[in-house]
Amino acid sequence: MPIPEMRTSRWIEVRDSPIHGKGVFAARRIPKGTRVIEYLGDRITHKQADDRYVDHDPNDNHTFLFIVDRHVVIDAGVGGNGARFINHSCDGNCESIIQERRVFIESTRLIEKGEELGYDYEIGREKDDPDDVDEIFACRCGSPKCRGTMLYPAEKPVKKAPKKKAPKKKAKKPAKKPAKKPVSRAKAGRRR
Numbered sequence: 001m002p003i004p005e006m007r008t009s010r011w012i013e014v015r016d017s018p019i020h021g022k023g024v025f026a027a028r029r030i031p032k033g034t035r036v037i038e039y040l041g042d043r044i045t046h047k048q049a050d051d052r053y054v055d056h057d058p059n060d061n062h063t064f065l066f067i068v069d070r071h072v073v074i075d076a077g078v079g080g081n082g083a084r085f086i087n088h089s090c091d092g093n094c095e096s097i098i099q100e101r102r103v104f105i106e107s108t109r110l111i112e113k114g115e116e117l118g119y120d121y122e123i124g125r126e127k128d129d130p131d132d133v134d135e136i137f138a139c140r141c142g143s144p145k146c147r148g149t150m151l152y153p154a155e156k157p158v159k160k161a162p163k164k165k166a167p168k169k170k171a172k173k174p175a176k177k178p179a180k181k182p183v184s185r186a187k188a189g190r191r192r
């Protein structure tokens with residue numbers, strides 16, 4: 001049985017956000033662990049996404065691409081729903097869950113009516129990132145835990161570090177669930 005599509009949701013409403021552009025807010029009290037909405041849009045390959053946004057301004061991070069895995073990107077700029085307006089937050093009240101190569105936004109704690117929803121985009125760093133990538137993806141989520149960037153990990157990797165992973169700074173963040181791929185809404189060209 002396929003999981004039913006959640007194009008709309010009684011839990012949320014879209015309106016202007018103090019963080020960025022439009023945001024998604026709780027229309028009612030949302031219990032912890034609620035599947036709030038599905039992240040919908042055109043399902044395309046990384047190549048198709050690159051081609052689609054080849055002329056996109058590299059200094060503008062504002063696309064609606066969500067990397068599902070190595071093969072699939074969801075472009076919520078085409079046929080997307082309200083989920084595309086959920087802003088990034090370094091310490092959000094939601095998380096993105098990938099299930100059967102689909103993306104669902106779920107609450108990680110009780111959310112009071114009127115609160116803005118947010119989840120960590122965890123946009124991966126790449127070798128060819130421009131020097132000002134942290135400015136392009138600057139975060140102003142306002143959380144006390146804000147790491148200042150939507151990229152993850154927060155620190156730029158040290159160049160020429162021989163085969164070593166970035167220093168472990170796990171304290172900030174709970175361990176990732178093994179099933180969850182690094183997910184993000186990333187601008188075109190950032191995807192592998």
Ligand SMILES: [Zn+2]
Nearest residue numbers: 090139141146
């Ligand atoms: Zn932040």
